Amino acid sequence: MDIAITLAAPGGIEQLKITPREPQAPGPNEIRIRHDAIGVNFLDIYHRKGLYPLPAYPAVIGAEGAGVIEAVGSEVTTVSPGDRVVYMGAPVGAYASTRLLPAHRAIRLPDDVSSSHAAAMMLKGMTAYMLLHRIHTVTPESTILVHAAAGGLGTLLVRWAKHLGATVIGTVSNAEKAALATANGADHLVIGRDADLVADVMALTSGRGVDVGYDGIGGAMLAKTIHCIRPFGMAASFGQAAGPIPPVTIEALRPNKSLSHPSIMAASGDPAFYLEAATAAIEAIRLGILTLPTREFALSDAAAAHTELEAGLSSGSLLLIP
DSSP: OOEEEEEOSSSSGGGEEEEEOOOOOOOTTEEEEEEEEEEEOHHHHHHHHTSSOOSSSSEEOOOEEEEEEEEEOTTOOSOOTTOEEEEESSSOOOSBSEEEEEGGGOEEOOTTSOHHHHHHHHHHHHHHHIIIIIISOOOTTOEEEESSTTSHHHHHHHHHHHHTTOEEEEEESSHHHHHHHHHTTOSEEEESTTSOHHHHHHHHTTTSOEEEEEEOOOTTHHHHHHHTEEEEEEEEEOOOTTOOOOOOOGGGGTTTOEEEOOOHHHHTTSHHHHHHHHHHHHHHHHTTSSOOOEEEEEGGGHHHHHHHHHTTOOSSEEEEEO
16 A cells, blocks of 8 residues: 655654555656655654744655656656656655656666665765865865764765865764764764863864864754864854754854855755756765665654654664655
8 A cells, every 4th residue: 555654733753644645647747756765864854843844734744765757747758657766855745655756856876776775865965965065165185074973964974075085073972973983984083972072173183173064963063063163164054953053143253264054955956956966976876985874664664763863873874665
């Protein structure tokens, strides 16, 4: 039986409902994809909680997936039934056995990239591309700070930055995650939530600070991240896993620091960037630059996947399997 996981209203995991759903007929410029795997991201939790409100409820959340095209609309010429594809971005609606999708969102998968690998890393991989190549161009001369360096996105940032030749300082919560971050190439680690982040980073950089700090933690961490940045450096705030971020005063950016609040969902609305970033991410996956451990849940167990991700128990990527 085909199902969708519908979000009845913003709130806790109890708002996620298993709903039978028949496959839908695509419109003229749409495709219908049958999912092999669906990625689970903090974005989904933000949508579930209402931090990023959706237009109407009930709604189906989920911003990435991979599978096989079952049907195409009358105006679709770029893909065909039977093609293996991956996608990310708006409109959300991935938590379903099948879904309709604008045809321009579908990116063909090469034979040597599995649906599971693509669904596990598409959104995170495109985010890493945006952060490393667009928000701040990372080079072999760069020293960067990556929070949650053993998490899903953190791991990809570490691995891709090391491929680019950068020096990576990572933060992790415990020794087990420190071992994972080190295995992925992190040069230095700040371990523990009670560590003196700013003092440690300044000691590691001989008082200079990092060129860019990537902060998906939120909460009180952003203020600390800004203090870790060198003059004319950049802090990129792109998540709130630890909760809402207190207001940042303009004085906090002295002397000569920059603050960016990038959104991969907004960036992927640009067709040229979407194709550029998706192509780069798929190639990095194919070459083994981007790789993550995965943990699979049945689509019907989406609430359990949210619980695990929200508790910080995952060090890779979570997948829903229809």
